[in-house]
Amino acid sequence: MQNSSEKIFIVKPEYSARKVSSGAVDVLSTPMMIAFMEDVSFNLAKNVTKEGETTVGIHVDVKHLNPVPIGAEIKVRSELIKIDGKRLVFSVEAYWRNTKIGEGIHERYIVNENEFMKKIQNLQ
Numbered sequence: 061m062q063n064s065s066e067k068i069f070i071v072k073p074e075y076s077a078r079k080v081s082s083g084a085v086d087v088l089s090t091p092m093m094i095a096f097m098e099d100v101s102f103n104l105a106k107n108v109t110k111e112g113e114t115t116v117g118i119h120v121d122v123k124h125l126n127p128v129p130i131g132a133e134i135k136v137r138s139e140l141i142k143i144d145g146k147r148l149v150f151s152v153e154a155y156w157r158n159t160k161i162g163e164g165i166h167e168r169y170i171v172n173e174n175e176f177m178k179k180i181q182n183l184q
Contacts, residue, residue, distance in 0.1 A: 115168040122164030
């Protein structure tokens with residue numbers, strides 16, 4: 061089983077702190093960096109789910125360490141470090157060039173996709 065994955069993202073203007081209302085500057089926003097970390101972790105989690113299952117994010121504990129300009133190419137890495145029943149724990153990192161721009165822990169939970177959607181419908 062593959063327990064780590066990396067993906068390259070380009071920092072587009074719509075990912076800036078100014079555009080997502082998380083700040084007033086045109087640099088990679090913290091919410092978008094976290095979204096990239098979730099994306100890599102979600103795709104990595106597919107290695108441990110069965111047909112009819114998916115994962116949902118349940119916890120994020122991430123530090124945004126350094127700014128990144130619009131147009132930059134960043135590398136996001138996720139490593140599955142723990143499986144606790146249906147709870148998956150990932151170590152996540154992001155880099156611009158050789159500089160670490162973010163790091164932390166992301167947790168996902170395995171759910172049956174149909175049952176999960178029925179639960180949402182019942183809450184409406």
